[in-house]
Amino acid sequence: MSKDPKEGGVCWNCRKPAAAEDNFCRFCGRNLVSFPWYYQHWGIIALTFLALGPFSLVLVWRSPLMSRTARWVYTALAVFITYELVKGCYHTYLVVNDAMNAVLKGQLPAGL
Ligand SMILES: [Zn+2]
Secondary structure: OOOOOOOOOEOOOOOOEOOOOOOEOOOOOOEOOOOOHHHOHHHHHHHHHHHHHHHHHHHHHHOOOOOHHHHHHHHHHHHHHHHHHHHHHHHHHHHHHHHHHHHHOOOOOOOO
């Protein structure tokens, strides 16, 4: 997989043929020279942490700027971080649930 959409001679978006001198795709009209900020590495990382979470993987896999290796590294990281966050939330839920049960029974939560 090439970073330069023109090298393969196809549009990064629709995969139809593109000439080396084309600035825009003749079929879908996408820009073949510069790419929107949300397909850049920094844009994807910012969106991941500010808004999208693991859903930003859609951008990773659509971005014409990502190498095959980069896509898999981002995917593995997203899966790992999501798993750790879910595990952390579940652990917190269990601790809070135990504490609430203790309070409802008129006892102080363990550790207080
Ligand atoms: Zn196209």
